[in-house]
Amino acid sequence: MNATQSATAHDVVIGLEVHVQLATQSKLFCSCATRFGAPPNTLTCPLCIGMPGTLPVMNRHAFELALQTAVSLDCQIAPFTKWDRKNYYYPDLPKGYQISQYDLPFSHDGHLDTYDPKGNLPVRRVGIIRVHLEEDAGKSMHDEAAGKSDSLIDLNRTGTPLLEIVTEPDMRSPAEAKAFLTELKLLLTYLGVSDCNMQEGSLRVDANINLHVPRNGETIATPIVEVKNMNSFRAVERALEYEAGRQWEEWQATGQKMGDVPKQTRGWDDAANLTRPQRHKEESSDYRYFPDPDLVPVVVSPEEIEVITKSLGELPAALRSRLESEYGLSAYDSDVLVNQGRSLASYFVQVAEACGNGKLASNWIQQDILRLLKERQETIDDFPVSAAALADLLRKVDQGELDTSKGRDVLGGMIDSGQPAEDVMLELGIAAVDESELTALCEQLLVENERIVADVQAGKVQAIGALIGQAKKRNPNVNPGRVREICLQLISKRA
Amino acid sequence: MSLSREAVTKVALLARLELTPEELDSITSQLGQIVDYVQQLSSVDTEGVEPMAHAMEQHNVFRADEVRPSLPREEALANAPRHNDEYYRVPAVLGD
Amino acid sequence: MQLTETSAVDLVEGLQAGRWTAVEVARSFLERISGKDPEIGAFLQVHADAALEQAERIDARRATGKSVGKLAGLPLSLKDVLCTRSQPTTCGSRMLENFQPPFDATSVAKLRDADAVFLGKVNMDEFAMGSSCENSAFQATRNPWNLECIPGGSSGGSAACVAAGMAPISIGSDTGGSVRQPAALCGVTGLKPTYGRISRYGLVAFASSLDQIGPVGTSVRDVALLLEVLAGHDPLDSTSIDAPVPPYSQTVEQPLKNLTLGIAKEHFESGLDGDVESAVREALRVYESLGATIKEVSLPHAPHAVGTYYIIACCECSSNLARYDGVHYGHRTDVSQMLAEGGNSNDDLTPLERMYCRSRAEGFGPEVKRRIMLGTYALSAGYYDAYYLQALKVRRLIRQDFDKAFEEVDLLVGPVMPTAAYKLGEKVEDPLSMYLSDLFTVSANLTGQPAISVPCGFTSGGLPIGLHLQAPPMEEERLLRGAWMFQNATDWHQRRPQ
Known part of the structure; x- marks a missing residue:
């Protein structure tokens, strides 16, 4: 972000502390609803x-959702945990x-790999120090009327189940921090453990950041700063970019190392695009943790962990690589599909399996289905064309019975009528052209257009376009691509 | 090992108790006596002994994730020293 | 026979048999309260109208043949530590002077369902912290046997009102002896059941891992009946025990055969008042005459029980009482006056923080402050391991001592208190010596085991002495039967003051 930073080699070291509200109906310790947006104190x-x-x-x-999350982050599950x-x-x-967890959190020592479909960022394995379960607090706000x-x-939020996920300081750039958060959110969404809505506060991020500066063969760590008040992943990235730059300037000006000053907390001001120091709560570190005598410990058996593991289903990273290896998708395409969520990815798999062409299924789903879902403001679960019906249509496209543009018309008809592709084609007067009929038509055209044949044989392949145009005049149902293929085949046989 | 006035002042702040100078004096000496007395526990050999935080040691007690009606707001706020019919009111929490 | 001198079990039987009505019973006790309580000071609130209405409804239901609860028409009082819906629940503290919980404690709900009649709420040491009832913010309660003496505490109001015939039963709570000690000092019977036997939901917490609700009555039969009603699993209390409740009231009068009683030599070693010791030794002779064997056992960690107890209790209370900060309920200082006064010694505090500190300073009495301070100190950075964690470990050693003892004996027996009741004001300035007098009772709270105090004699000055019996966890039935054997052979529990 500034010249000095990029000009000098040093590492930016980032660790994250993520709080996620769990998607339960009721609160962690009582039967009040966890609904967002209710009138205050109701x-x-x-x-x-x-x-x-x-x-x-x-x-x-809540405990089950917490376990699912920890297992999917490859955490060790503690056999005994307390509150x-x-x-x-x-x-x-x-x-x-x-009520939180201190020395015996229910899980620890996991990891999550970051992912960048464009390949600009390295895959970074980010260690998870611990995941623990705790209760959320209420909300306080200024009374504007009272100056x-x-x-x-407002105590509505009080007691909402909250997972705290603490990472190792393994991220080396703000972009990596954002990539980690994106991957974490995707995972949590797949698990269905949280809606991860940052605007509503169901996912909140604090970051710890400092610099590692090489000097005389040693690495010097600068003081760690905790950054708070970031309301989107983009804000996290921007805040950390700002903070990395600020810390570099501060390091150059003061030479302060870790331990020289107490850990500082700074708040991100999105509008002003900068971080500001936050007031230190005095004696804030003396929380006097001790086991809550009102709650009893939880013992988790290996069998229970086994059951949870089996119930998780395919998680994003595994799904992405399967889409690439089994259906020949590019990293980019598999990422787009997986990011659409578990239902859409599974829709894709069904279509690809049934039509036998993963790439085609991916293109259609990305270009047409996603657009239609957006237009229709619905999810794949409510989409009127089943995976089997779409696969049926795509098979016809794949075999040349339909070109893309006709295929789209048929898809439109399928949505409107709820009929299978076959019936819609009949209705629209789109008859599949028999292969032998098509070959006969092409042979006829070659005989009638010797000049074009000669041009093609001389290397002007684009001349074939005129033949395609003539074919379409004689039979509007022909697939132009297929006409082109057959004509070229026949011409090469002649030569 | 008796307690200093300074140590007791710090504890009073942690405990959010405003003490008059007289109270501070008497609590410092009484607390000192009590702390001296409980100091005897350090003489007990507890090597390898598991701490016992509960009188009856049970585990895995849960409730089902079911919603029940909350308190009507009027009842929730009824005991509050100050409220505005919607929120509890307190002197300003310092700026976030 | 006067109704106010009739036992709970007999009152219930008489109500069932139609010998008297619930209104007659309630009225007798209310009259006794009006006559007697001005000198005793047991009641913080008397709910005379509500009690009579309740009694009328029960009589009407019974008269028309409708079903009534197990305790239908039995009047009783509640220690003011139990939440009662839309009624003040003060815990003897200024802090909660105006607090009215929007819910009933589970134990209160069970008593309501059993059609018990609530006479009112009785005095206690503030937040159940104390052994004399002198720590109540509202009034002192006097011992019915000698009005210059303390009734014990913290359930002093419960023991005093039963001893004075103002209620046949009172429900108290016992964190370190708070039911058993005042029962002993007032010459009545007080039970602390196994931790978790009775739901703590709605019991205002002092020390959550030690608190247990317990009945006070004039006999073992009476407390057995009440335990039967109060005990049982409660889904609202994670620490409540999910086990069947034996029919205590039906088995209590069955003597135990081949009973072996243990006496801990540590309990007779030092500081035991001569009258107390001889009364306890005489009680042992009674048991021997009933065929019991007395065996000496050792509780090597007994000398550490008080220290262990006070660390754990104070640590828990420092956290349990953090909620009283004047924000959502309870006492809040006059903030505008506080701000008008300007700066104080804590100039760096915000107005909100000053409000916390001042509200708590005004709302709590000296004993509560001392314990909050001790607990805060013992949990604070650098001291946790030496105090709190060490206390939890010694707690297990104490439990192991008892486990071992109970392999050899059925019940442990000894004194409840090293002395009888002392004079009001005698120990107010000496908290440590007050703590030390809890040495016999605190262990049962640390280990969770049930224990009972039954009257076993009087000092030369005419003050009651209590006999302490303890059983292994969950063995209330054995405990009650063993205690009944003694009462069946003696009449100490039938003596009344004056």
Whole structure:
């Protein structure tokens, strides 16, 4: 982003802390709904309000979703896990402590590989230090009416199940951080464990970033800065680009190394395109964690992990490479399809299997089906043309019975009528032209157009276009591509 | 090992308790006595002993992911020292 | 016989048999409260109208042959630590003076379902922290046997109101002896069941891993009946035990055969008052006369029980009581006045943080503050391992001591308290010596095992003495039967003050 940075060799070192709200119906420790956007303080109960006498009981589904996520991140699942209290005072934390996990998180030591279909970024294996389950806090906002002298507290979000995913500092550029987040979001979407909506706060990212500067054969680490308040993946990338540049300038100006100054927290200001230091909460590090006596530990058996592993289905990375190896798709195409989600990818697989041409299926799905879904504002699950019906149509295209443009017309008819390709073709008067009939027509044309034949034989292959035009006049149903192929074949036989 | 006034002041801040100077004095000396007494635990050999955080050691207690009605907002806010019928109100939380 | 001197079991039987009505019973106790409580100070709230209405409804249902609950018409009082829907639940604290929970504790709901009649809520040490009831923010409660003496605590209101005949039963809570100790000092019977036997949902927490609800009554039969109603698994409490509830009230009067009682030599070693020791030794002779064998066992870690207990209890309470910050409920300081005063010693604090510190300072009394401070200190960075973690390990060693002892004996028996009740104000300035007097009771909370206090005599000054019996976890039936054997052979529990 600036000349000095690119001119001098140093590593940008990034680790991420991602919070993901789990897609449960009810909260982690009580039966209030987790719905987003309800009027303030309408989704709370005595437990959410932290009233004395209330006790938490763990939501089984939340724990299952957490396990699924950890297993799919190749984490080790702890055979014994417990719940700890993290004590601090904040008005959106009614109990005065957050129920979280401290020294025995339910999972640890996993990884996720980044992916760049364009191949511009290296594949980076990002270590996952731990994934743990905790409860979300409520929300506080300034009371504008009171001239910001007051804050208003809404506890609807209190107790929503939250996964904290902490990575190793393995990313070496803001772009890699973004690629990691994109891949993580794709994985979580495939698992269905979260809707990952950053606008609604169901996915939140904080980043730790510093520089590793080589000097005299040693590597010097600069102070780590935690960056918060990034509301999109693009914002993460921009904030980290800014911060990497800022840290480089600071390093050159101060020469401060890690440990010289306390860890700083900075907030990203998207409009101003810069990070600003955030106020330090005093004594913030003394959370006085201890095991929550109101909750009992969880023991997970290898058999349970086995069941979870089997239930996961094919995950994005595996699916992408299968699409490439089994259906001959390019990295780019497989990535586009996989990114559309599990349903569409599986639609593709069914079409490709049934029509026998993966590349053709991929082209049609990317060019036509995705456009139609967008126009019709529906998902593949509601799309009126089944995978088998589309495969049927594509087989005809593949065998030359239909050209692309006619195929599109037929697809349109199939959507409107719900009929199979065969019936729509009849209705539209598109009859398949018999191969022998077509060969006879081509032979006739060659006899009638000796001059064109000579031109082609002399190397002017484009002259064949005139023959195609004549063929279409005589029979509008002929496939121009096929006419071209047959004519060229016949001409080469003559020679 | 008795406690210093400074240490007790720090603990009071962590515990969010405003103490008068007199309270600070008496708590410092009382806490010091109690801490000296509980210090005896360090003499117990606990090598290899698993900590026992619960009186009855159970595990895997869950509830089903089912939604039940929440409190009507009026009832939720009924005990709040200050509210505006929609939100709890507190002195400003410092800027995020 | 006066209704107010009738046991709970007999009251329920009389109600069923139509010998008296629920209204008559409720009225007798309400009259007794009006006459007696001004000098005792057990009740924080008396719900006379509601109790009579409830009693009328029960009588009407019974008169028309409709089904009624197991305790139909039995009046009782609740320690003000149990949440009662839309009624003040103060925990003896300024902090919760105006707090009205929008829900009932599970135990309260069970009693309601059983058609018990609620007379009112009784005094306690603030947030159940204390052994004398002097830590209540509202009033002192006096011992019905000697009005200059403390009734014990923290369930002092419960024990005093039962001893004074103002309620046949009271429901208390026991975190380190808070049911058993006041029961002993007031000459009544108090049970702490196995941890998790009775749901803690709606019990305002002091120390979550130690708290347990328990009934106080005039006899073992009475507390057995109440345990039967209160016990059972509750899906709202993760630590509640999912096990069948034996029919305690039906088995309590079956003596135990070949009973072996254990006495811990550590319990007779030092500081035991002479009258207390002789009363306990006399109780052992009663048991021997009933065919029991007495065996000496060793609890080598017993001297560490108080230290272990106070660390764990205070650590948990420092966190449990963090919720009282004046934001969502409870006391909040006058913020405008606070701001008008300008700076204080903590100038770097925001107004919100100052509001926390001041609200808590105003809302909590000295004992609660001390314990919050001790727990905060013991959990803070650098001290966790030495205090809290070490205490959890010693806790297991204490549990192992008891496991070993219970391999040899059926029940452990000993004193509840090293002394009888002391004078009001005597130990207010000496918290440590007050803590040390809990040495016999705290172990049962650390280990989870059930324990009971039954009257076993009087000091030369005429103050009651309690006998402590403990059983292995889940063995309340054995405990109650063993305790009943003693009451069946003695009349200490039938003595009434004055």
